[in-house]
Amino acid sequence: MSQTTAIHGEKISLLRVLGPGHVWALGVGIVLVGEYMGWNFSVGKGGAIAALIACWVAGLLYTCVAMIDSEVTSTVAAAGGQYAQAKHIVGPLMAFNVGLFLVFAYTMLEAANAITLGYLVQTVGGMAGATDAAGEALVLHDKPFIVLTIMFLAWLNYRGVYATLTFNLVITAIAFIAIIILFFAVKPWTGEVLKHNELLTGLPYDWIGVIAALHFGLWYYLGIEGTCQAAEEVRSPARSLPLGTMTGIMTLLIAATMTWYICAGLMPWEYLGQAVTPLFDAARFMDSMPLMVLLFIGTIFSTLASANGCINDASRAWFSMARDRYLPQWFGAVHPKYRTPYRAIVFLVPVAVLFAYYAPLDQVITFSILSGLLGYTFMTFNVIMFRRKWPLGTIQRGYVHPMHPLPALVLLVLCGATYFAVFLGYGTQLMAMMLFFIIASLWFHFHRYRYVRRGDQFSMPWPRPQGDY
Amino acid sequence: MSNGDYIPPRQSALGQFFDSMFLLALVFAALFAPIYLGLAGGGKTELAIADKTTWTGLGQNPVMQAGWEKLGYTPETAAPLIASRFDYSFDLIALGVTALVVIGYFLLVVAFSKSEYREVIAERFGRKTD
Numbered sequence: 001m002s003q004t005t006a007i008h009g010e011k012i013s014l015l016r017v018l019g020p021g022h023v024w025a026l027g028v029g030i031v032l033v034g035e036y037m038g039w040n041f042s043v044g045k046g047g048a049i050a051a052l053i054a055c056w057v058a059g060l061l062y063t064c065v066a067m068i069d070s071e072v073t074s075t076v077a078a079a080g081g082q083y084a085q086a087k088h089i090v091g092p093l094m095a096f097n098v099g100l101f102l103v104f105a106y107t108m109l110e111a112a113n114a115i116t117l118g119y120l121v122q123t124v125g126g127m128a129g130a131t132d133a134a135g136e137a138l139v140l141h142d143k144p145f146i147v148l149t150i151m152f153l154a155w156l157n158y159r160g161v162y163a164t165l166t167f168n169l170v171i172t173a174i175a176f177i178a179i180i181i182l183f184f185a186v187k188p189w190t191g192e193v194l195k196h197n198e199l200l201t202g203l204p205y206d207w208i209g210v211i212a213a214l215h216f217g218l219w220y221y222l223g224i225e226g227t228c229q230a231a232e233e234v235r236s237p238a239r240s241l242p243l244g245t246m247t248g249i250m251t252l253l254i255a256a257t258m259t260w261y262i263c264a265g266l267m268p269w270e271y272l273g274q275a276v277t278p279l280f281d282a283a284r285f286m287d288s289m290p291l292m293v294l295l296f297i298g299t300i301f302s303t304l305a306s307a308n309g310c311i312n313d314a315s316r317a318w319f320s321m322a323r324d325r326y327l328p329q330w331f332g333a334v335h336p337k338y339r340t341p342y343r344a345i346v347f348l349v350p351v352a353v354l355f356a357y358y359a360p361l362d363q364v365i366t367f368s369i370l371s372g373l374l375g376y377t378f379m380t381f382n383v384i385m386f387r388r389k390w391p392l393g394t395i396q397r398g399y400v401h402p403m404h405p406l407p408a409l410v411l412l413v414l415c416g417a418t419y420f421a422v423f424l425g426y427g428t429q430l431m432a433m434m435l436f437f438i439i440a441s442l443w444f445h446f447h448r449y450r451y452v453r454r455g456d457q458f459s460m461p462w463p464r465p466q467g468d469y
Numbered sequence: 470m471s472n473g474d475y476i477p478p479r480q481s482a483l484g485q486f487f488d489s490m491f492l493l494a495l496v497f498a499a500l501f502a503p504i505y506l507g508l509a510g511g512g513k514t515e516l517a518i519a520d521k522t523t524w525t526g527l528g529q530n531p532v533m534q535a536g537w538e539k540l541g542y543t544p545e546t547a548a549p550l551i552a553s554r555f556d557y558s559f560d561l562i563a564l565g566v567t568a569l570v571v572i573g574y575f576l577l578v579v580a581f582s583k584s585e586y587r588e589v590i591a592e593r594f595g596r597k598t599d
Binding site for chain 2: 044045090091092093094095097104195198199204205208209212266267268270271274281284285325327328329330331347351354355358359360363367377378381419420423424425427428429430431432433434435436437438439440441443445448449450451452453454455457458464465469
């Protein structure tokens with residue numbers, strides 16, 4: 001099903017041009033940067049061993065997310081991903097909230113990427129040792145690079161989805177290969193380079209540190225669910241979305257474990273727990289210029305791929321909400337030539353720039369993680385309602401996830417643990433976000449919903465839902 | 470669709486602009502307020518370390534020491550990082566209030582969504598007569 005929007009009286013739809021490779025690139029491209037930066041803040045919250053446990057527990061959480069999401073997305077194949085799911089399964093207000101979760105998670109992640117890129121350019125500029133005429137060390141400012149990155153990628157997204165995600169496919173593959181090359185360069189089969197016995201110091205915060213580490217443990221995988229944002233632009237959603245998502249989560253599990261193994265065997269945990277670019281720092285340990293250049297390129301490419309995918313996903317969620325009048329209709333326009341949601345893309349640029357410019361990296365990451373966490377909590381009851389309203393056999397599903405409702409229940413327990421992890425140290429942000437969503441929900445229900453066409457919110461060719469409706 | 474379908478009012482350009490600005494202001498208030506009020510970030514404490522001038526005094530073994538030096542640190546510059554710890558002590562009442570807010574939010578959204586969803590289904594499939 002391809003929905004359309006009217007421009008100057010002409011119906012224009014998003015283009016169906018993407019294959020499973022693009023879906024993989026969209027998911028992994030957004031997330032792979034989590035191995036290059038951010039994951040290591042979990043080391044700061046609980047120590048290196050706690051971070052590894054958090055990595056695997058978060059891996060289980062995301063396996064549940066991928067299983068659930070693959071079933072629902074392959075059935076509700078419309079732009080906006082989880083937003084379209086919420087609209088058809090729970091109701092308009094839930095959909096409005098899910099749309100905002102997506103926009104926040106991706107816009108904050110985009111800002112985090114730009115901050116990392118700016119920091120890395122500044123660091124490498126400092127390492128190059130440039131001086132002015134008086135012999136004073138020149139400081140390369142990160143801010144122009146932050147702004148330029150966001151502007152360039154927004155322009156790329158404005159011009160078209162196929163070129164954008166093909167670009168992502170190439171740079172994501174290079175960033176992934178860079179991690180594998182570094183893994184073999186540290187010779188993990190010998191004890192020459194990696195010194196886990198001497199560097200691993202147990203659990204400095206005891207077991208509460210393991211729970212606390214879950215907060216940033218999500219960063220290894222956050223955004224994989226973005227694969228379904230492009231559902232309306234995929235040639236064969238029922239095949240491509242589950243395939244792209246599941247291979248994506250496997251790729252990330254491998255990359256996350258390798259990344260932890262390399263970094264925890266090279267750096268004291270107190271440094272690793274606050275580093276901005278841990279994999280680049282790992283390359284610095286190797287005394288090899290080619291490796292440093294490779295990991296510099298890997299970091300730059302991973303941040304670009306992630307920011308690129310984030311702009312793609314956030315703008316599509318914003319566009320979908322506007323098309324349904326949950327937001328002002330003006331944002332629901334498709335570019336007459338490039339067929340992209342260009343007004344949504346442009347509107348979100350200043351939001352990302354302001355956060356990347358003024359907010360610290362760990363705060364930006366926390367806002368992104370919180371938005372993602374709210375979205376995962378929604379998925380738990382969403383899939384249970386989906387199976388109740390349309391039991392197996394009543395509608396055609398592209399994929400049926402096994403062991404229902406176990407994945408949903410496991411996901412709910414892990415989400416509860418992660419809320420507690422965020423509360424430990426970042427409770428104020430959690431409360432601020434919740435207040436925002438409560439006010440926004442009241443605003444939508446009592447004001448904005450009057451502009452929404454009721455019947456149009458259900459566009460799938462399904463029978464009436466079972467139950468009291 | 471039946472003739473009794475809800476016809477939403479047309480929103481003026483000014484109305485669309487105000488709605489956009491309201492949401493934008495709400496976003497910035499929620500995300501920047503904790504940062505500007507100094508309430509963001511984890512509560513931290515500092516370990517009491519008697520000797521911050523030597524690697525041994527900081528509890529670092531030779532491999533850790535080599536790592537710090539490779540990263541360009543001296544015992545003095547590494548000491549703040551080594552001594553810094555998150556403070557995980559918390560108030561049970563604060564935890565309870567936070568849990569209530571999170572659960573209450575989801576209950577509110579699901580309840581309002583259900584009433585809206587009934588209108589959607591009634592328009593799409595017709596009202597149930599039984």
